[in-house]
Amino acid sequence: MDPIQTLVKDLADIHGRKRENLLPIMQGVVEKEHYLSELSMIEIAREMDIPAADVYGTATFYSFLETKSTGKYTIRVCKTITCAMKGKNQVLFAIQDMLKIKLGETTPDHQFTLLETNCLGWCHKAPAMLINDEVYTELTPEKVREILSEYMKQNGNNGYH
Amino acid sequence: MANSHQLKRVDFIFRNENDWEKVLSNTIKKTPRDLINELISSELKGRGGAGFPTGLKWKLTSEAESDEKYVICNADEGEPGTFKDREILSRVPYKVFTAMAICGYITGAREGFIYLRGEYKFLKEELEKVIDEFDYYCREIKLDFKIKVFMGSGAYICGEETALMESMEGKRGEPRNKPPFPTQAGYQGKPTVINNVETLVHTFTIFKYGAKKFYDLGVQYSRGTKLFSVSGDTPKPGIYELELGMSLQDFVYEFGDGDTKAVQVGGASGFLVPRKKFKDAAIGFKGKLTGISLPTGGSMMLFNSSRSMFNVLDNYLEFFREESCGQCTPCRVGCQQLLLGIKAVKRGDKPAAYLDKLLRLTETMQYTAKCGLGQSVANSFSSIVENFREEMIY
Numbered sequence: 001m002d003p004i005q006t007l008v009k010d011l012a013d014i015h016g017r018k019r020e021n022l023l024p025i026m027q028g029v030v031e032k033e034h035y036l037s038e039l040s041m042i043e044i045a046r047e048m049d050i051p052a053a054d055v056y057g058t059a060t061f062y063s064f065l066e067t068k069s070t071g072k073y074t075i076r077v078c079k080t081i082t083c084a085m086k087g088k089n090q091v092l093f094a095i096q097d098m099l100k101i102k103l104g105e106t107t108p109d110h111q112f113t114l115l116e117t118n119c120l121g122w123c124h125k126a127p128a129m130l131i132n133d134e135v136y137t138e139l140t141p142e143k144v145r146e147i148l149s150e151y152m153k154q155n156g157n158n159g160y161h
Numbered sequence: 162m163a164n165s166h167q168l169k170r171v172d173f174i175f176r177n178e179n180d181w182e183k184v185l186s187n188t189i190k191k192t193p194r195d196l197i198n199e200l201i202s203s204e205l206k207g208r209g210g211a212g213f214p215t216g217l218k219w220k221l222t223s224e225a226e227s228d229e230k231y232v233i234c235n236a237d238e239g240e241p242g243t244f245k246d247r248e249i250l251s252r253v254p255y256k257v258f259t260a261m262a263i264c265g266y267i268t269g270a271r272e273g274f275i276y277l278r279g280e281y282k283f284l285k286e287e288l289e290k291v292i293d294e295f296d297y298y299c300r301e302i303k304l305d306f307k308i309k310v311f312m313g314s315g316a317y318i319c320g321e322e323t324a325l326m327e328s329m330e331g332k333r334g335e336p337r338n339k340p341p342f343p344t345q346a347g348y349q350g351k352p353t354v355i356n357n358v359e360t361l362v363h364t365f366t367i368f369k370y371g372a373k374k375f376y377d378l379g380v381q382y383s384r385g386t387k388l389f390s391v392s393g394d395t396p397k398p399g400i401y402e403l404e405l406g407m408s409l410q411d412f413v414y415e416f417g418d419g420d421t422k423a424v425q426v427g428g429a430s431g432f433l434v435p436r437k438k439f440k441d442a443a444i445g446f447k448g449k450l451t452g453i454s455l456p457t458g459g460s461m462m463l464f465n466s467s468r469s470m471f472n473v474l475d476n477y478l479e480f481f482r483e484e485s486c487g488q489c490t491p492c493r494v495g496c497q498q499l500l501l502g503i504k505a506v507k508r509g510d511k512p513a514a515y516l517d518k519l520l521r522l523t524e525t526m527q528y529t530a531k532c533g534l535g536q537s538v539a540n541s542f543s544s545i546v547e548n549f550r551e552e553m554i555y
Protein backbone atom coordinates (compact mmCIF):
# COMPACT_ATOMS: atom_id res chain seq x y z
CA MET A 1 0.00 0.00 0.00
CA ASP A 2 1.00 3.58 -0.62
CA PRO A 3 2.36 5.22 2.58
CA ILE A 4 -0.37 7.89 2.41
CA GLN A 5 -3.02 5.17 2.15
CA THR A 6 -1.59 3.44 5.19
CA LEU A 7 -1.41 6.70 7.14
CA VAL A 8 -5.02 7.62 6.34
CA LYS A 9 -6.24 4.15 7.20
CA ASP A 10 -4.37 4.15 10.52
CA LEU A 11 -5.78 7.57 11.40
CA ALA A 12 -9.30 6.48 10.52
CA ASP A 13 -8.83 3.39 12.71
CA ILE A 14 -7.85 5.62 15.63
CA HIS A 15 -10.40 8.42 15.21
CA GLY A 16 -13.30 6.73 13.42
CA ARG A 17 -14.90 7.18 10.02
CA LYS A 18 -17.77 9.51 10.84
CA ARG A 19 -17.93 13.05 9.53
CA GLU A 20 -17.00 14.47 12.96
CA ASN A 21 -13.71 12.59 12.71
CA LEU A 22 -12.66 14.45 9.55
CA LEU A 23 -10.73 17.26 11.26
CA PRO A 24 -8.69 14.98 13.54
CA ILE A 25 -7.81 12.82 10.51
CA MET A 26 -6.74 15.80 8.41
CA GLN A 27 -4.75 17.17 11.34
CA GLY A 28 -3.04 13.81 11.65
CA VAL A 29 -2.03 13.85 7.99
CA VAL A 30 -0.68 17.41 8.31
CA GLU A 31 1.32 16.40 11.37
CA LYS A 32 3.13 13.70 9.39
CA GLU A 33 3.15 15.09 5.85
CA HIS A 34 3.13 18.85 6.70
CA TYR A 35 0.29 19.44 4.24
CA LEU A 36 -2.72 17.79 2.59
CA SER A 37 -1.81 16.69 -0.91
CA GLU A 38 -4.45 16.02 -3.53
CA LEU A 39 -3.73 12.33 -3.16
CA SER A 40 -4.18 12.40 0.60
CA MET A 41 -7.50 14.25 0.32
CA ILE A 42 -8.78 11.70 -2.19
CA GLU A 43 -7.63 8.91 0.13
CA ILE A 44 -9.41 10.50 3.10
CA ALA A 45 -12.59 10.81 1.02
CA ARG A 46 -12.37 7.17 -0.04
CA GLU A 47 -11.64 5.92 3.47
CA MET A 48 -14.53 7.93 4.97
CA ASP A 49 -16.88 7.41 2.06
CA ILE A 50 -17.61 11.10 1.50
CA PRO A 51 -17.12 13.24 -1.65
CA ALA A 52 -13.54 14.43 -2.19
CA ALA A 53 -14.97 17.91 -2.74
CA ASP A 54 -16.22 17.91 0.85
CA VAL A 55 -12.76 17.06 2.11
CA TYR A 56 -11.18 19.78 -0.03
CA GLY A 57 -13.91 22.27 0.91
CA THR A 58 -13.37 21.66 4.61
CA ALA A 59 -9.57 21.64 4.40
CA THR A 60 -9.38 24.97 2.59
CA PHE A 61 -11.44 26.67 5.28
CA TYR A 62 -8.74 26.24 7.93
CA SER A 63 -5.50 28.17 7.79
CA PHE A 64 -3.52 25.42 9.55
CA LEU A 65 -4.59 22.77 7.04
CA GLU A 66 -2.30 23.61 4.15
CA THR A 67 -3.22 22.20 0.76
CA LYS A 68 -0.01 23.34 -0.92
CA SER A 69 3.35 21.72 -0.37
CA THR A 70 5.19 23.21 2.61
CA GLY A 71 8.59 22.69 4.19
CA LYS A 72 9.36 20.55 7.19
CA TYR A 73 9.01 23.64 9.39
CA THR A 74 6.26 26.16 8.85
CA ILE A 75 7.04 29.54 10.38
CA ARG A 76 3.97 31.61 11.15
CA VAL A 77 4.71 35.17 12.23
CA CYS A 78 1.84 36.97 13.97
CA LYS A 79 0.84 40.13 12.12
CA THR A 80 -2.08 41.30 14.27
CA ILE A 81 -2.09 44.70 15.90
CA THR A 82 0.14 44.37 18.98
CA CYS A 83 2.76 42.28 17.18
CA ALA A 84 2.61 44.74 14.28
CA MET A 85 3.21 47.60 16.72
CA LYS A 86 6.07 45.86 18.51
CA GLY A 87 8.35 45.17 15.58
CA LYS A 88 6.87 42.27 13.61
CA ASN A 89 8.26 43.71 10.35
CA GLN A 90 11.87 43.76 11.56
CA VAL A 91 11.49 40.13 12.66
CA LEU A 92 10.05 39.23 9.27
CA PHE A 93 12.89 40.99 7.43
CA ALA A 94 15.44 39.11 9.52
CA ILE A 95 13.83 35.77 8.64
CA GLN A 96 13.55 36.60 4.95
CA ASP A 97 17.15 37.72 4.88
CA MET A 98 18.36 34.58 6.59
CA LEU A 99 16.30 32.04 4.65
CA LYS A 100 16.50 33.97 1.35
CA ILE A 101 12.80 33.52 0.75
CA LYS A 102 9.83 35.87 0.65
CA LEU A 103 6.57 35.61 2.52
CA GLY A 104 4.59 32.59 1.32
CA GLU A 105 7.65 30.83 -0.08
CA THR A 106 9.48 27.62 0.85
CA THR A 107 13.25 27.18 0.87
CA PRO A 108 14.49 25.08 -2.09
CA ASP A 109 15.55 22.29 0.29
CA HIS A 110 11.96 22.10 1.64
CA GLN A 111 13.05 22.86 5.20
CA PHE A 112 11.23 26.13 5.89
CA THR A 113 8.00 27.77 4.77
CA LEU A 114 7.43 31.39 5.81
CA LEU A 115 3.89 32.63 6.47
CA GLU A 116 2.10 35.34 8.40
CA THR A 117 -0.83 34.50 10.63
CA ASN A 118 -3.51 36.27 12.68
CA CYS A 119 -3.44 36.80 16.44
CA LEU A 120 -1.59 33.98 18.21
CA GLY A 121 -2.65 35.12 21.67
CA TRP A 122 0.76 36.32 22.91
CA CYS A 123 0.06 40.07 22.70
CA HIS A 124 1.66 40.71 26.10
CA LYS A 125 4.89 39.18 24.80
CA ALA A 126 4.82 40.56 21.27
CA PRO A 127 6.06 39.97 18.66
CA ALA A 128 5.39 36.24 18.51
CA MET A 129 5.66 33.40 16.01
CA LEU A 130 5.04 29.69 15.71
CA ILE A 131 7.43 27.18 14.18
CA ASN A 132 5.11 24.22 13.64
CA ASP A 133 3.51 23.96 17.12
CA GLU A 134 6.36 25.60 19.03
CA VAL A 135 5.79 29.16 20.31
CA TYR A 136 8.46 31.88 20.34
CA THR A 137 7.75 35.25 21.94
CA GLU A 138 9.33 38.68 22.57
CA LEU A 139 11.20 38.34 19.32
CA THR A 140 13.92 40.62 18.05
CA PRO A 141 15.90 40.22 14.82
CA GLU A 142 18.84 38.87 16.88
CA LYS A 143 16.70 36.39 18.78
CA VAL A 144 14.99 35.08 15.66
CA ARG A 145 18.39 34.57 13.95
CA GLU A 146 19.53 32.48 16.92
CA ILE A 147 16.35 30.40 16.88
CA LEU A 148 16.59 29.68 13.16
CA SER A 149 20.31 28.83 13.39
CA GLU A 150 19.40 26.18 15.95
CA TYR A 151 16.86 24.65 13.58
CA MET A 152 19.32 24.78 10.70
CA LYS A 153 22.11 23.22 12.77
CA GLN A 154 19.83 20.29 13.69
CA ASN A 155 19.35 19.67 10.00
CA GLY A 156 23.01 20.02 9.03
CA ASN A 157 22.36 23.23 7.16
CA ASN A 158 25.11 25.84 6.93
CA GLY A 159 22.92 28.63 5.65
CA TYR A 160 21.16 29.78 2.52
CA HIS A 161 22.83 31.77 -0.24
CA MET B 162 -20.49 55.14 41.01
CA ALA B 163 -18.40 54.27 38.04
CA ASN B 164 -16.33 57.44 38.17
CA SER B 165 -15.08 56.96 41.69
CA HIS B 166 -14.49 53.22 41.39
CA GLN B 167 -10.91 52.24 42.08
CA LEU B 168 -9.26 49.22 40.50
CA LYS B 169 -9.66 46.24 42.74
CA ARG B 170 -7.29 43.37 42.24
CA VAL B 171 -8.76 40.00 43.11
CA ASP B 172 -7.33 36.52 43.13
CA PHE B 173 -9.93 33.84 42.57
CA ILE B 174 -9.29 32.39 39.17
CA PHE B 175 -5.63 31.46 39.52
CA ARG B 176 -5.79 30.70 43.23
CA ASN B 177 -4.45 27.21 43.63
CA GLU B 178 -7.25 25.08 45.06
CA ASN B 179 -6.14 21.55 45.82
CA ASP B 180 -9.60 20.35 46.73
CA TRP B 181 -11.35 20.01 43.37
CA GLU B 182 -12.26 16.42 44.23
CA LYS B 183 -14.09 17.62 47.32
CA VAL B 184 -15.74 20.49 45.48
CA LEU B 185 -16.98 18.07 42.81
CA SER B 186 -18.25 15.38 45.16
CA ASN B 187 -19.90 17.88 47.51
CA THR B 188 -21.55 19.82 44.71
CA ILE B 189 -23.17 16.81 43.09
CA LYS B 190 -24.79 15.92 46.39
CA LYS B 191 -27.09 18.92 45.84
CA THR B 192 -30.03 18.85 43.46
CA PRO B 193 -29.64 20.27 39.95
CA ARG B 194 -32.44 22.70 40.70
CA ASP B 195 -30.64 24.12 43.77
CA LEU B 196 -27.40 24.45 41.84
CA ILE B 197 -29.10 26.27 38.97
CA ASN B 198 -30.72 28.66 41.43
CA GLU B 199 -27.35 29.27 43.06
CA LEU B 200 -25.83 30.06 39.68
CA ILE B 201 -28.71 32.34 38.67
CA SER B 202 -28.49 34.26 41.94
CA SER B 203 -24.78 34.91 41.35
CA GLU B 204 -25.74 36.85 38.19
CA LEU B 205 -22.73 35.43 36.37
CA LYS B 206 -22.69 36.43 32.72
CA GLY B 207 -20.65 34.81 29.97
CA ARG B 208 -17.01 35.93 29.97
CA GLY B 209 -16.34 35.36 26.28
CA GLY B 210 -17.68 38.81 25.51
CA ALA B 211 -21.36 38.36 24.73
CA GLY B 212 -22.45 38.27 28.38
CA PHE B 213 -25.34 35.80 28.28
CA PRO B 214 -26.54 34.82 31.80
CA THR B 215 -24.82 31.51 32.54
CA GLY B 216 -27.44 30.18 34.96
CA LEU B 217 -30.16 30.66 32.38
CA LYS B 218 -28.11 28.87 29.74
CA TRP B 219 -27.65 25.84 31.99
CA LYS B 220 -31.29 25.93 33.01
CA LEU B 221 -32.53 25.93 29.41
CA THR B 222 -30.27 23.02 28.53
CA SER B 223 -31.31 21.06 31.61
CA GLU B 224 -34.95 21.52 30.62
CA ALA B 225 -34.44 20.47 27.00
CA GLU B 226 -35.50 16.89 26.42
CA SER B 227 -32.96 14.63 24.81
CA ASP B 228 -31.04 11.43 25.51
CA GLU B 229 -27.82 13.03 24.36
CA LYS B 230 -26.57 16.38 25.58
CA TYR B 231 -23.15 17.98 25.51
CA VAL B 232 -21.00 20.44 27.43
CA ILE B 233 -18.44 22.38 25.41
CA CYS B 234 -15.68 24.56 26.76
CA ASN B 235 -14.89 27.20 24.17
CA ALA B 236 -11.09 27.58 24.16
CA ASP B 237 -10.89 28.99 20.65
CA GLU B 238 -9.51 32.22 22.04
CA GLY B 239 -8.83 34.27 18.91
CA GLU B 240 -9.90 37.84 19.58
CA PRO B 241 -6.90 40.12 19.06
CA GLY B 242 -5.54 41.13 22.44
CA THR B 243 -6.97 38.16 24.39
CA PHE B 244 -4.77 35.53 25.97
CA LYS B 245 -6.34 34.75 29.37
CA ASP B 246 -7.93 31.38 28.47
CA ARG B 247 -4.59 29.85 27.63
CA GLU B 248 -3.27 30.92 31.01
CA ILE B 249 -6.29 29.38 32.77
CA LEU B 250 -5.88 26.09 30.93
CA SER B 251 -2.19 25.92 31.68
CA ARG B 252 -2.43 26.93 35.35
CA VAL B 253 -5.78 25.69 36.72
CA PRO B 254 -7.19 23.18 34.19
CA TYR B 255 -8.81 21.04 36.92
CA LYS B 256 -11.15 23.92 37.79
CA VAL B 257 -12.40 23.96 34.19
CA PHE B 258 -12.94 20.20 34.13
CA THR B 259 -14.70 20.22 37.51
CA ALA B 260 -17.06 22.93 36.29
CA MET B 261 -17.77 20.97 33.10
CA ALA B 262 -18.57 17.83 35.07
CA ILE B 263 -20.89 19.76 37.40
CA CYS B 264 -22.58 21.22 34.32
CA GLY B 265 -22.93 17.68 32.97
CA TYR B 266 -24.52 16.56 36.24
CA ILE B 267 -26.98 19.48 36.17
CA THR B 268 -27.97 19.26 32.52
CA GLY B 269 -27.77 15.51 32.00
CA ALA B 270 -24.83 15.64 29.60
CA ARG B 271 -22.37 12.77 29.74
CA GLU B 272 -19.81 14.08 27.30
CA GLY B 273 -17.76 17.24 27.36
CA PHE B 274 -15.37 18.74 24.84
CA ILE B 275 -12.68 21.34 25.03
CA TYR B 276 -12.39 23.03 21.66
CA LEU B 277 -8.78 24.17 21.77
CA ARG B 278 -7.49 26.53 19.10
CA GLY B 279 -4.77 25.12 16.85
CA GLU B 280 -2.39 27.87 17.97
CA TYR B 281 -2.43 26.36 21.48
CA LYS B 282 -1.65 22.81 20.44
CA PHE B 283 1.37 22.75 22.75
CA LEU B 284 -1.13 22.59 25.66
CA LYS B 285 -2.88 19.44 24.43
CA GLU B 286 -0.62 16.80 25.91
CA GLU B 287 -0.60 18.32 29.40
CA LEU B 288 -4.37 18.83 29.32
CA GLU B 289 -4.94 15.20 28.39
CA LYS B 290 -2.78 14.10 31.31
CA VAL B 291 -4.94 16.08 33.73
CA ILE B 292 -8.08 14.74 32.02
CA ASP B 293 -6.87 11.17 32.67
CA GLU B 294 -6.56 11.92 36.37
CA PHE B 295 -9.93 13.60 36.29
CA ASP B 296 -11.58 10.65 34.54
CA TYR B 297 -10.19 8.32 37.16
CA TYR B 298 -11.80 10.32 39.94
CA CYS B 299 -15.14 10.57 38.11
CA ARG B 300 -15.22 6.79 37.83
CA GLU B 301 -14.42 6.53 41.53
CA ILE B 302 -17.40 8.66 42.53
CA LYS B 303 -19.50 7.02 39.80
CA LEU B 304 -20.06 10.22 37.88
CA ASP B 305 -20.72 9.36 34.24
CA PHE B 306 -18.87 12.16 32.48
CA LYS B 307 -16.02 12.08 29.96
CA ILE B 308 -13.98 14.96 28.61
CA LYS B 309 -12.13 15.09 25.29
CA VAL B 310 -9.94 17.71 23.66
CA PHE B 311 -10.94 18.69 20.13
CA MET B 312 -8.33 20.67 18.20
CA GLY B 313 -9.17 23.64 16.00
CA SER B 314 -7.07 24.40 12.95
CA GLY B 315 -6.64 28.14 12.70
CA ALA B 316 -9.96 29.93 12.17
CA TYR B 317 -11.05 32.93 14.26
CA ILE B 318 -14.69 32.44 13.32
CA CYS B 319 -14.77 29.07 15.08
CA GLY B 320 -14.93 30.99 18.37
CA GLU B 321 -18.53 31.79 17.36
CA GLU B 322 -20.45 29.03 19.12
CA THR B 323 -22.38 27.58 16.18
CA ALA B 324 -19.36 27.80 13.85
CA LEU B 325 -17.43 25.90 16.50
CA MET B 326 -20.05 23.15 16.45
CA GLU B 327 -19.97 22.95 12.66
CA SER B 328 -16.21 22.61 12.93
CA MET B 329 -16.52 19.82 15.51
CA GLU B 330 -18.89 18.06 13.14
CA GLY B 331 -16.13 18.00 10.53
CA LYS B 332 -17.38 20.85 8.39
CA ARG B 333 -16.34 24.33 7.38
CA GLY B 334 -16.68 26.60 10.38
CA GLU B 335 -19.62 28.59 9.08
CA PRO B 336 -22.03 30.01 11.68
CA ARG B 337 -25.60 28.74 11.72
CA ASN B 338 -28.79 30.73 11.80
CA LYS B 339 -30.15 31.30 15.29
CA PRO B 340 -32.64 30.21 16.55
CA PRO B 341 -32.48 27.38 17.30
CA PHE B 342 -29.91 28.17 19.98
CA PRO B 343 -27.39 25.58 21.16
CA THR B 344 -29.37 25.07 24.38
CA GLN B 345 -32.00 23.42 22.13
CA ALA B 346 -29.99 22.21 19.13
CA GLY B 347 -26.22 22.46 19.42
CA TYR B 348 -23.52 19.93 18.66
CA GLN B 349 -24.96 17.12 16.49
CA GLY B 350 -28.32 18.87 16.83
CA LYS B 351 -28.47 18.01 20.53
CA PRO B 352 -28.96 20.39 23.49
CA THR B 353 -25.55 21.82 24.31
CA VAL B 354 -24.10 24.14 26.92
CA ILE B 355 -21.19 26.05 25.45
CA ASN B 356 -19.22 28.32 27.75
CA ASN B 357 -16.02 30.29 27.62
CA VAL B 358 -13.11 28.88 29.65
CA GLU B 359 -13.22 31.74 32.16
CA THR B 360 -16.99 31.46 32.66
CA LEU B 361 -16.55 27.84 33.71
CA VAL B 362 -13.88 28.76 36.24
CA HIS B 363 -16.21 31.36 37.78
CA THR B 364 -18.83 28.64 38.25
CA PHE B 365 -16.20 26.64 40.15
CA THR B 366 -15.74 29.63 42.48
CA ILE B 367 -19.50 30.00 42.87
CA PHE B 368 -20.05 26.33 43.68
CA LYS B 369 -17.17 26.29 46.11
CA TYR B 370 -17.73 29.56 47.95
CA GLY B 371 -21.40 30.26 47.23
CA ALA B 372 -23.08 32.76 44.96
CA LYS B 373 -22.93 35.59 47.47
CA LYS B 374 -19.16 35.71 47.48
CA PHE B 375 -19.23 36.30 43.73
CA TYR B 376 -22.25 38.60 43.72
CA ASP B 377 -20.69 40.89 46.31
CA LEU B 378 -17.92 41.75 43.86
CA GLY B 379 -18.37 44.12 40.94
CA VAL B 380 -21.30 46.48 40.42
CA GLN B 381 -24.97 46.23 39.54
CA TYR B 382 -25.55 44.32 36.25
CA SER B 383 -21.84 43.43 36.18
CA ARG B 384 -21.21 41.15 39.12
CA GLY B 385 -18.02 39.39 39.98
CA THR B 386 -14.52 39.62 38.63
CA LYS B 387 -13.05 39.40 35.16
CA LEU B 388 -9.68 38.54 33.73
CA PHE B 389 -8.20 41.31 31.64
CA SER B 390 -5.60 40.72 28.99
CA VAL B 391 -3.56 43.93 28.91
CA SER B 392 -1.28 44.68 25.99
CA GLY B 393 -0.01 47.40 23.68
CA ASP B 394 1.67 50.56 24.96
CA THR B 395 1.80 49.71 28.63
CA PRO B 396 4.71 49.24 31.03
CA LYS B 397 3.05 46.15 32.49
CA PRO B 398 1.41 43.94 29.89
CA GLY B 399 -0.11 40.73 31.25
CA ILE B 400 -3.21 39.14 32.76
CA TYR B 401 -5.03 40.74 35.68
CA GLU B 402 -8.14 39.73 37.58
CA LEU B 403 -10.14 42.83 38.47
CA GLU B 404 -13.60 43.61 39.77
CA LEU B 405 -16.02 44.63 37.05
CA GLY B 406 -17.36 48.16 36.84
CA MET B 407 -14.09 50.13 36.96
CA SER B 408 -13.83 53.33 34.99
CA LEU B 409 -11.53 53.39 32.03
CA GLN B 410 -9.85 56.45 33.56
CA ASP B 411 -8.76 54.39 36.57
CA PHE B 412 -7.67 51.58 34.30
CA VAL B 413 -5.48 53.89 32.24
CA TYR B 414 -4.08 55.48 35.38
CA GLU B 415 -2.91 52.04 36.46
CA PHE B 416 -1.83 50.55 33.15
CA GLY B 417 -1.08 53.49 30.84
CA ASP B 418 2.38 54.77 30.01
CA GLY B 419 1.45 58.40 30.73
CA ASP B 420 0.79 59.10 27.07
CA THR B 421 -2.25 56.92 26.37
CA LYS B 422 -4.18 58.25 23.40
CA ALA B 423 -6.86 55.57 23.16
CA VAL B 424 -7.81 52.14 24.50
CA GLN B 425 -9.36 49.36 22.46
CA VAL B 426 -11.82 47.58 24.73
CA GLY B 427 -12.94 44.11 23.64
CA GLY B 428 -10.44 43.48 20.86
CA ALA B 429 -10.83 44.23 17.17
CA SER B 430 -14.56 43.54 17.42
CA GLY B 431 -14.88 45.93 20.39
CA PHE B 432 -14.74 49.69 20.76
CA LEU B 433 -11.93 52.20 20.64
CA VAL B 434 -12.24 54.83 23.36
CA PRO B 435 -10.29 58.09 22.90
CA ARG B 436 -8.65 59.88 25.83
CA LYS B 437 -11.39 62.51 26.19
CA LYS B 438 -13.96 59.79 26.90
CA PHE B 439 -11.97 57.74 29.44
CA LYS B 440 -13.73 59.24 32.41
CA ASP B 441 -17.20 58.47 31.03
CA ALA B 442 -16.53 54.85 30.16
CA ALA B 443 -16.99 51.95 32.56
CA ILE B 444 -16.03 48.35 31.95
CA GLY B 445 -18.98 46.04 32.35
CA PHE B 446 -22.20 44.89 30.79
CA LYS B 447 -24.99 47.20 29.67
CA GLY B 448 -27.03 48.48 32.55
CA LYS B 449 -27.83 51.65 34.32
CA LEU B 450 -24.28 52.78 34.91
CA THR B 451 -23.73 56.40 34.09
CA GLY B 452 -21.94 57.03 30.85
CA ILE B 453 -20.91 54.34 28.39
CA SER B 454 -20.59 50.77 29.61
CA LEU B 455 -18.34 48.57 27.59
CA PRO B 456 -18.62 44.81 27.62
CA THR B 457 -15.43 42.94 26.91
CA GLY B 458 -14.04 39.45 26.65
CA GLY B 459 -11.13 41.00 28.53
CA SER B 460 -9.00 42.39 25.73
CA MET B 461 -7.56 45.79 26.64
CA MET B 462 -5.11 47.25 24.15
CA LEU B 463 -3.51 50.59 24.89
CA PHE B 464 -2.23 52.96 22.21
CA ASN B 465 -0.02 55.95 22.92
CA SER B 466 0.33 59.10 20.86
CA SER B 467 3.04 57.60 18.63
CA ARG B 468 0.45 55.29 17.04
CA SER B 469 -1.43 56.06 13.85
CA MET B 470 -5.08 55.17 14.22
CA PHE B 471 -5.24 54.65 10.48
CA ASN B 472 -2.72 51.83 10.80
CA VAL B 473 -4.69 50.35 13.68
CA LEU B 474 -7.93 50.31 11.68
CA ASP B 475 -6.12 49.03 8.59
CA ASN B 476 -4.75 46.14 10.66
CA TYR B 477 -8.18 45.26 12.10
CA LEU B 478 -9.86 45.35 8.71
CA GLU B 479 -7.25 43.11 7.17
CA PHE B 480 -7.87 40.74 10.06
CA PHE B 481 -11.63 40.74 9.48
CA ARG B 482 -11.30 40.40 5.72
CA GLU B 483 -9.20 37.27 6.19
CA GLU B 484 -11.23 35.78 9.01
CA SER B 485 -14.69 36.41 7.54
CA CYS B 486 -16.01 32.95 6.69
CA GLY B 487 -17.39 34.26 3.39
CA GLN B 488 -20.76 32.67 3.85
CA CYS B 489 -22.89 35.85 3.93
CA THR B 490 -22.46 38.71 1.49
CA PRO B 491 -22.63 41.70 3.87
CA CYS B 492 -19.62 40.46 5.81
CA ARG B 493 -17.60 38.95 2.96
CA VAL B 494 -17.92 41.93 0.62
CA GLY B 495 -18.31 44.50 3.38
CA CYS B 496 -14.96 43.74 5.00
CA GLN B 497 -13.19 43.91 1.63
CA GLN B 498 -14.83 47.19 0.67
CA LEU B 499 -14.12 48.84 4.02
CA LEU B 500 -10.44 48.02 3.69
CA LEU B 501 -10.27 49.22 0.07
CA GLY B 502 -12.29 52.28 1.07
CA ILE B 503 -10.09 53.61 3.86
CA LYS B 504 -7.00 53.08 1.71
CA ALA B 505 -8.61 55.03 -1.15
CA VAL B 506 -9.44 57.93 1.18
CA LYS B 507 -5.92 57.93 2.58
CA ARG B 508 -4.41 58.02 -0.93
CA GLY B 509 -6.75 60.85 -1.89
CA ASP B 510 -8.51 58.79 -4.57
CA LYS B 511 -11.77 59.29 -2.72
CA PRO B 512 -13.02 62.44 -0.93
CA ALA B 513 -13.21 62.57 2.86
CA ALA B 514 -17.01 62.34 2.66
CA TYR B 515 -16.54 58.79 1.40
CA LEU B 516 -15.88 57.84 5.04
CA ASP B 517 -19.54 58.59 5.75
CA LYS B 518 -20.55 56.16 3.04
CA LEU B 519 -18.33 53.54 4.65
CA LEU B 520 -19.93 54.25 8.03
CA ARG B 521 -23.32 53.57 6.45
CA LEU B 522 -21.94 50.33 5.07
CA THR B 523 -20.90 49.19 8.55
CA GLU B 524 -24.41 50.04 9.74
CA THR B 525 -25.84 47.80 7.01
CA MET B 526 -23.45 45.04 8.05
CA GLN B 527 -24.57 45.43 11.65
CA TYR B 528 -28.17 44.75 10.62
CA THR B 529 -27.68 42.15 7.92
CA ALA B 530 -24.60 40.05 8.68
CA LYS B 531 -25.39 36.55 9.87
CA CYS B 532 -23.17 36.42 12.93
CA GLY B 533 -21.26 38.51 15.42
CA LEU B 534 -18.19 38.88 13.22
CA GLY B 535 -19.84 40.90 10.47
CA GLN B 536 -22.12 42.67 12.92
CA SER B 537 -19.34 43.89 15.17
CA VAL B 538 -16.99 45.31 12.53
CA ALA B 539 -19.08 48.47 12.93
CA ASN B 540 -17.93 48.80 16.55
CA SER B 541 -14.25 49.42 15.93
CA PHE B 542 -14.78 51.03 12.53
CA SER B 543 -17.20 53.70 13.70
CA SER B 544 -15.42 54.36 17.00
CA ILE B 545 -12.10 54.90 15.21
CA VAL B 546 -13.39 56.86 12.21
CA GLU B 547 -15.62 59.11 14.31
CA ASN B 548 -12.98 59.91 16.90
CA PHE B 549 -9.92 60.10 14.66
CA ARG B 550 -11.32 61.30 11.35
CA GLU B 551 -8.31 63.52 10.53
CA GLU B 552 -5.95 60.59 10.89
CA MET B 553 -8.01 58.67 8.33
CA ILE B 554 -7.71 61.48 5.78
CA TYR B 555 -4.28 63.06 6.18
